[in-house]
Amino acid sequence: MKKIKAISLIVFIATFVLILTGCSSSKNDAKKSIHVTSSVNFYGEVAKNVLGKYGKVTSIINNPNIDPHDFNPASSDAKNVYQANLVIYNGLGYDSWAQKLLSSNKNVDSINVGSLMGKKTGDNPHIWYNVATMEKLANELAAKFAKLQPSHKKDFENNSKAYIAKLKVLNTQLADIKKNKINKPVAVSEPVFDYSLTNMGYTVADKSFEEATEKDNDPSPKSIREIQNDIKDHKLAFFVYNKQVNSKTVTNLVKLAKQNNVPVVSVTETRPSDEPTYISWMQNQYKEIQAIQNK
Numbered sequence: 001m002k003k004i005k006a007i008s009l010i011v012f013i014a015t016f017v018l019i020l021t022g023c024s025s026s027k028n029d030a031k032k033s034i035h036v037t038s039s040v041n042f043y044g045e046v047a048k049n050v051l052g053k054y055g056k057v058t059s060i061i062n063n064p065n066i067d068p069h070d071f072n073p074a075s076s077d078a079k080n081v082y083q084a085n086l087v088i089y090n091g092l093g094y095d096s097w098a099q100k101l102l103s104s105n106k107n108v109d110s111i112n113v114g115s116l117m118g119k120k121t122g123d124n125p126h127i128w129y130n131v132a133t134m135e136k137l138a139n140e141l142a143a144k145f146a147k148l149q150p151s152h153k154k155d156f157e158n159n160s161k162a163y164i165a166k167l168k169v170l171n172t173q174l175a176d177i178k179k180n181k182i183n184k185p186v187a188v189s190e191p192v193f194d195y196s197l198t199n200m201g202y203t204v205a206d207k208s209f210e211e212a213t214e215k216d217n218d219p220s221p222k223s224i225r226e227i228q229n230d231i232k233d234h235k236l237a238f239f240v241y242n243k244q245v246n247s248k249t250v251t252n253l254v255k256l257a258k259q260n261n262v263p264v265v266s267v268t269e270t271r272p273s274d275e276p277t278y279i280s281w282m283q284n285q286y287k288e289i290q291a292i293q294n295k
């Protein structure tokens with residue numbers, strides 16, 4: 001009886017030690033490598049800059065031909081979410097699929113960029129068009145990475161500072177645009193570019209049109225007529241449209257604007273493949289407006 005007890009005690013201790021070493025070794029592995037999964041590539045880019053060589057970043061939506069508004073994740077995408085130590089998603093209903101995947105795995109830490117920026121559902125979700133979002137995300141990532149790899153805290157902070165310094169060219173460009181702003185409102189095909197327009201000091205004339213297109217509704221004939229009249233009467237500084245979206249109404253408005261010498265600015269929802277970085281992407285779009293203002 002005693003012997004059996006002793007043996008079972010040894011087995012018990014051995015198992016306990018195994019469990020302990022098993023736990024600690026997996027914990028060490030988790031500390032060694034950071035795996036970030038981002039719903040969209042422009043946030044993945046911030047993560048890559050802040051993380052540097054201390055882990056890897058996977059962006060799920062990487063293809064400019066995919067409309068993030070109606071994206072459905074594959075099982076490989078779900079795997080990327082579950083295997084990450086940190087998931088970045090936009091929130092504000094933009095990538096609710098990521099939120100759904102996260103809700104079934106509560107162990108994965110995440111950053112909801114919309115919440116980070118103090119936004120709530122119903123607000124314009126295209127917050128990456130506000131440079132301040134990228135700055136705040138860089139700092140938040142440095143803090144999260146420092147918790148996962150405390151020995152590299154300084155590296156993450158320095159990387160974040162360096163990335164924020166790189167973003168300065170955009171703020172300089174925006175300030176220049178604001179200084180030379182045309183004293184007229186603008187019209188837009190959808191709200192994708194609105195945060196940048198606000199930072200440039202421009203107001204949007206056609207709120208009901210942009211809201212309809214964003215919600216996939218047909219804009220009312222009245223709201224179309226209003227833009228058409230604003231174009232014909234030269235009441236607009238320029239017309240902004242998303243060239244990734246195919247819409248006959250918008251194509252006709254672009255045509256009308258060109259016929260009436262109203263400048264047209266083309267933007268995209270996600271980073272096009274010929275733009276290497278978020279910064280170059282924004283810079284080139286902002287340049288279109290600088291060219292209009294310098295005419």
Ligand SMILES: [Zn+2]
Pocket residue numbers: 069126192269
């Ligand atoms: Zn959009």
